[in-house]
Amino acid sequence: MTKFLYLRLALNNLRKNKQTYLPFLLAATMLTFTVYSFLMIAFNPGLSQVHGGAQFVVVLYFGIVVIALFTVLFLFYANSFLIKRRKKEMGLYSILGMEKRHIARVLRHELTLTWLVSMVAGLGLGVLLTRLLFLLIRLTLRIEAPLVGTVNWAAVWVTLGLFALLFLLLMLYNGFQVRAVSPVELLRGGQVGEKEPRARWILAVLGLLFTGAGYWIAQIVSNPMAAIALFFVAVVLVILGTYLLFLSGSIALLRTLRRNRRYYYTPRHFVTISGMLYRMKQNAAGLASIAILCTMAMITLGTTIALYNGSEKTLTEYYPSDMQISLTTPADQAAVLERNRELAKETGVQIVDEHAFQAVELSAGVSDGQLVDIDTLEMRNLNDYSMLHSILLLTPDQFALLEGAAPALAANEIAYSTNADDFPGTLALGDTVYALQKLPPLAVIPCRSQGTAFHSTLLVVPDEAALQAVMDAANLKADDRTPVYTVQWNVQGTQAQLDAYYSQPNAGNAAQGTRTLRVKVELREEWYAMYGGFLFVGVFLGFVFLLGTALIIYFKQISEGYQDHDRFVILQQVGMSNLEVRATVRRQILLVFFLPLLVAVCHVAGSLHMMTLMLFLFGLTDVPYIALNTFLAAVGVAALYWLFYGKTAKTYYRMVKF
Secondary structure (H helix, E strand, O other), X not given: OHHHHHXXXXXXXXXXXXXXXXXXXXXHHHHHHHHHHHHHHHOOHHHXXXXXXXXXXXXXXXXXXXXXXXXXXXXXXXXXXXXXXXXXHHXXXXXXXXXXXXXXXXXXXXXXXXXXXXXXXXXXHHHHOHHHHHHHHHHHHOOOOOOOOXXXXXXXXXXXXXXXXXXXXXXXXXXXXXXXXXXHHHXXXXXXXXXXXXXXXXXXXXXXXXXXXXXXXXXXXXXXXXXXXXXXXXXXXXXXXXXXXXXXXXXXXXXXXXXXHXXXXXXHHXXXXXXXXXXXXXXXXXXXXXXXXXXXXXXXXXXXXXXXXXXXXXXXXXXXOOEEEEEXXXXXXXXXXXXXXXXXXXXXXXXXXXXXXXXXXXXXEEEOOEEEOHHHXXXXXXXXXXXXXXXXXXXXXXXXXXXXXXOXXXXXXXXXXXXXXXXXXXXXXXXXXXXXXXXXXXXXOOOXXXXXXXXXXEEEOOOHHHXXXXXXXXXXXXXXXXXXXXXXXXXXXXXXXXXXXXXXXXXXXXXXXXXXXXXHHHHHHHHHHHHHHHHHHHHHHHHHHHHHHHHHHHHHHHHHHHHHHHHHHHHHHOOOOHHHHHHHHHHHHHHHHHHHHHHHHHHHHHHHHHHHHHHHOOOOOOHHHHHHHHXXXXXXXXXXXXXXXXXXXXXXXXXXXX
């Protein structure tokens, strides 16, 4: 009978407090749906039959880890808000004779019911939307995969276990909160944190220094490896700086404004500043969290959308031709060309842009006008990574096979083409200093047998002596000095003809010494599996971050409404008109809730340079394009933020009832 009493109390409490519990339940449901969806896709056996499926699964697991961490942090935050709102009620239970262990039991029942409902709703939503999710995967990955669309019980059990553990921790936390305070403290628990905070100038200055240091790091990095290594340092500094600025900087600013008598002692400013200052200590952490979540949503959506939209361009930069074969002898080159013509005749396709050439491929450092042996670079020094170049070394006659004409070179002159911004004007090789002549944009991009380093460079040397000088400066071993014989071409035809062509034993089977064979059609599938995976995860993560932002805004509006009701009634009683009160409320909530959005935009702008460098590693080097996608993502997040604010502000206005 007692158990049912506690259960009835829990149900009654949930019903009476639905205004605050419903958003918590919604958050738990949506997070359950997200975790199950990721696990269901990752555990799907059909992914093993897809080109690039392994890469997609790795990206999914990364997303699962991020969402799991976010789920823990956010549900603890939301739960602490609920407990604070309920402390007065629990104190009343205690004074009326209910023991603390009984109050804790009621809270356990409430969380158990919340867990059950969120699991049923979240998992049910995941099962219902399985086919839609697989459709989205096929669209983003551009695949036709035999993905299993039934209930994935492994994903169900993992999701249930994860959230059961999390809700168990919430129960323990709530029990500790109840047992650790006296009934009197419980009665006034909802008012804790309303003392006017002191301005801690040292913390405010530290906040400025931390934020400035994070921005400075983001601006001074000059290569992708340095950006990756310093990214988390910059992120931690900016997060710490943001919290310190909201916690101490905002208080210091408001107290400074209050000391300005001419500004402060007007009805409009007096109520706004005093009201914000009165509770800024408890508001600041939530506002800083909103700023960080908005920043994460903007960056996540902007970068993943930019990567996906630019994936075809980067694919072409990495693999310029539909087919490319790297060989070890000229005889193999001839065999490949002949076999390819036979395949074209059999399948009806047309071979275009066919090129055969030889070049020496090497990796070396370029620093201060000198070629540096890659083995001498200290990779512990991040600046050394920016020196790395993948060099394709051609003679003028081989360059002419690609471009149709050889560059006019003097004896001590080398022509070059590179994607590096700071290539020198001269190059010292042994005792000779070569002048560098920049080539016009290449009509034919030569393929390589190996992947490129951070910089892709082509050198056209005037003679055999210069060729040997470059290889000597790079300290190439004897085996690496052998030229690579490459054949590359594009294929045209109907889809049926192309399918027949690619299904035949390819031209590489005609060669004995094939180093690498790259078929762009197959590589495109793996490419979109990876970049489509980033987009899929990025959109989900952006949705989760926006969900967290919306619910924090809602919880803060509810908290503000409870605390402001009596205060605005008093203001009207002492002479403020209804219109003045409304104007004061409007200014206050606009300042409080749009300041985080402004901070988020500043964070995104400050991080843009570092983000573009990191995207260079994925082959996306178009900085204006990256900036445009990030800007559009920021605009979209800002629009949704305005929508969240407008909806939750209506709840606030209803609660203060003036």
